[in-house]
Amino acid sequence: MRIYGVTGWKNAGKTGLMERLVTDITGRGFSVSTVKHAHHVFDVDQSGTDSHRHRMAGATEVMLASANRFALMHELRDAEEPPLQVLLSKLAPVDLVLIEGYKRESHPKIEAYRAEAGHDLIAPRDDSIKAVASDTELTLDRPVFDLNDTPAIAAFILREVGL
Numbered sequence: 488m489r490i491y492g493v494t495g496w497k498n499a500g501k502t503g504l505m506e507r508l509v510t511d512i513t514g515r516g517f518s519v520s521t522v523k524h525a526h527h528v529f530d531v532d533q534s535g536t537d538s539h540r541h542r543m544a545g546a547t548e549v550m551l552a553s554a555n556r557f558a559l560m561h562e563l564r565d566a567e568e569p570p571l572q573v574l575l576s577k578l579a580p581v582d583l584v585l586i587e588g589y590k591r592e593s594h595p596k597i598e599a600y601r602a603e604a605g606h607d608l609i610a611p612r613d614d615s616i617k618a619v620a621s622d623t624e625l626t627l628d629r630p631v632f633d634l635n636d637t638p639a640i641a642a643f644i645l646r647e648v649g650l
Contacts, residue, residue: 524588
């Protein structure tokens, strides 16, 4: 499975870049899936729905399915968060999986960087970051792209993964 990450600190532009990359890369005819790491509690289900009631009753997994899509919700119930590789193994095969977050994992990544966010660059201390997408000019030992030059960033990632 080909994977590539988009990482960076909060408010660096990761989600916007991910969205644009998915649009660009799927527009080139490749299939793409995404994994997004969340540091906060979240719920994709809504209180009062049948699936929510199943989960609240104690089900470990609840699959909600229709003619348009299905969603599998898995309750960890105090178990540890699964490693990224375990989560990736649950995805159907695609040409590329883009991963948002997981900055401490070793897969290749591009760092999204906005100067106004006020954080230091991660790239100088992390060899897994192969390039930086920035809103300001930077001089680094790896490629630096304009944060909004999605076609160039997508082309770089596709070359990196051999697509």
